[in-house]
Amino acid sequence: MDGVKSNKWNDESPADRAWKCPPDLSRAARSAEQDRAAGGRTNRLVGLDDGNISLASVELKVYAKTRRIRAYVRWSDHGKYPTKYVGEVDGRTRRQNLIQGWRQVIDRELLPPPDTSSRSWASSRAVRSIMRGNRGRDTRPELALRAAVRAHGLGYRVDARPLTESRRRADIVFVGPKVAVFCDGCYWHGCPEHYRPAHRNSEFWSQKIASNKARDQETDRLLADAGWDVIRIWEHEDPETAARQIAEVVMARRLRRPTAVEHSQSDRQPKPAH
């Protein structure tokens, strides 16, 4: 049925704001735009033939002849860019049209699904890296947090094991005062503000996130039992504010249980009595 929808652009081309990507948008912002429109990054995952994964994006195009906005979905596969036509979209803004496009991609299952059958799949380096939106171990929020903590003049260890008997690692460790800081990714740890359940493989993902959260709680308990203070920071939190909280806890613990170094310092320079 050709209704209002298909006659909409007969006289003029759709406005730029309905489809064009702002030229100054950074790579990260583009990816975040796709994540939002897709309803979460898990919906963008594509399984490649060799078992690897890729991230798909919806693109909007207008052809001068048709004057309609068409959505395509595209991903990278070892130097090639497979593209599928999704359909026409008719929203007033680019955001609405990306959402319309993604809804069709998901409903019609246009993307080859990743093979999540092996238990270790979600823990693989490639998957974690894609889901965290970065390539290496040090994510941007972690780096920002560490820089802010450094600005407080506090020494710490990075990605260290607070408990020798346990293999679990914390992102920032203050060994003397026994403070362990975890910078938790919003997706993997189920942040209440940003975690959105996946449409595809939803059972697999919800189980994965639930087990991550259970593991976090167990880690917190293990550390607390061993006399540690645990601070968990969401990756979306302001690093300066978080660093201030961390510094307060570290300083308070140092006063309560002075380290050997602080003993020798206070021998030379007695602190004024309160």
Ligand SMILES: [Zn+2]
């Ligand atoms: Zn969050």
